[in-house]
Amino acid sequence: MTQSPIALPEGMQITGKIQPGYEQILTPEALALVARLTRAFEPRRQELLAVRVERAKRLDAGERPDFLPETAHIRDGDWKIAPIPKALECRRVEITGPVERKMVINAFNSGADSYMTDFEDSNTPNWDNQLTGQINMFDAVRKTISLEQNGKSYKLNDTIATLVVRPRGWHLDEKHVLVDGKRISGGIFDFALFMFHNAKEQLARGAGPYFYLPKMESHLEARLWNDIFVMTQTELGLPQGTIKATVLIETILAAFEMDEILYELKEHSSGLNAGRWDYIFSCIKKFKLDKDFCLADRAKVTMTAPFMRAYALLLLKTCHKRGAPAIGGMAALIPIKNDPEKNDVAMGGVRNDKARDATDGYDGGWVAHPGLVELAMGEFTKVLGDKPNQIDKQRPDIDVKAADLLNFQPEAPITEAGLRYNINVGIHYLGSWLAGNGCVPIHNLMEDAATAEISRSQVWQWIRSSKGVLEDGRKVTAEMVRAMIPEELAKVQRDAPGGDGPTYVRAGQIFEEMSTSASFAEFLTLPLYEEI
Ligand SMILES: CC(=O)SCCNC(=O)CCNC(=O)[C@H](O)C(C)(C)COP(=O)(O)OP(=O)(O)OC[C@H]1O[C@@H](n2cnc3c(N)ncnc32)[C@H](O)[C@@H]1OP(=O)(O)O
Ligand SMILES: O=CC(=O)O
């Protein structure tokens, strides 16, 4: 165990190496907050994770989700979330990206209204990424962040995007920090350090501590975050309701509890976001043992698929009824260099995506790259004009039933190209993640933990579903997948930057194990985290 050169609260151990600068983040007072929140809330996190396991067993046995009878009074009630602070009123375009220093500066300067910095889907949560991410945030909030790289100087513009931070989801531990001998929650670690160092500074600069909350499966999980907010505000002497959080509705189970999630976070809510990629993954995962469940090639499962359309519209209607912003998700398309024709097609895809969201009534949407900000802004401005949002646009015409959320189409086609694509992307992404980079362009698309989850879970599911049959009539089998893995690995080794490194060989092994083993890994990042 690494001897820590920093003063630790009673009962805390840190096993990660303390690099120069980390002591600025890992101060005794900040770590004391981490320890207090951990002692107060870790038992509940564990209970809620156990509830997930029990629920998964019932779904595996054939139960199907529905709106909860015990919370009908919340869905039927007439209530709204607390008013949105000025800094979060206008979120027509939100750029997202990992907490890497250059990208942090570029994202703030991108012209987007807001910027979600990501300790989650687009980030490999190794110790150094988490700590340097916190340093980057510390410097960015104070506007002192700068960088010299490849002959270029990076610093913040006078006008920058409003910062929103995404800590890790409930399933992820921070294994380098132990409290009373046990690993702590990655999410609490990310949140508490950020809050301790930056909340007051942000308030002094006219904004506040704003968050995105990922991958929740129930309103009880949202209640846990809310209780953490209340205690943190008390500990830091901040008025209750200072923290604001947008919840990603990115699991099929959360889609049945959108009203309840907003209600739990009522004083701290800044709306919901349609996190489409994890949502698709969650649908595959939750119905993985249903032999009749099957989704077509990943590229065919778009926002216009019936179950995705139902989810997006229900989210919009729910948010606006409660006075909450509805923020659209991410088109994975990114600018394509050196191929104007392909680039035009990609830009057209992003334009359509944002135009659909804006026309439906969404208040804004995510982009993955600075080169998409202007285009996305144009689509929202066409609909919103000079209004900061369109929360006043009510959609009583939308009537989404449980059956609509569970109408999993399209089931076909599944093609050999689609299967190979999933294997190729899965191996490429795992290899990059293990090497420390959690977001990469692959085949001209943004790939992160959520999109890669779809690829690897589809392969597992196609092997098992009775409908997992290729267009040409061949059943997808474990043997077929095993035969393709070395071929796709060779392509990845040829194509990926640094693809000849050891992490890609390991990625091939992990991919084979994950897609062909009898059990389904709950998240691909859980076994991967044990390897870094
Ligand atoms: C499912 C979800 O959870 S979505 C949310 C999580 N995913 C994300 O946030 C995706 C973030 N996007 C990215 O990481 C990147 O855009 C990638 C990996 C997809 C592509 O990155 P690159 O190949 O580096 O793109 P490219 O070479 O075109 O970048 C051009 C410039 O834009 C910058 N850039 C690209 N994307 C971003 C971004 N999201 N934020 C800030 N800067 C960015 C690059 O750093 C580069 O800067 P430079 O010119 O100063 O060197
Ligand atoms: O986090 C976003 C998603 O689509 O997943």
Ligand SMILES: [Mg+2]
């Ligand atoms: Mg996600």
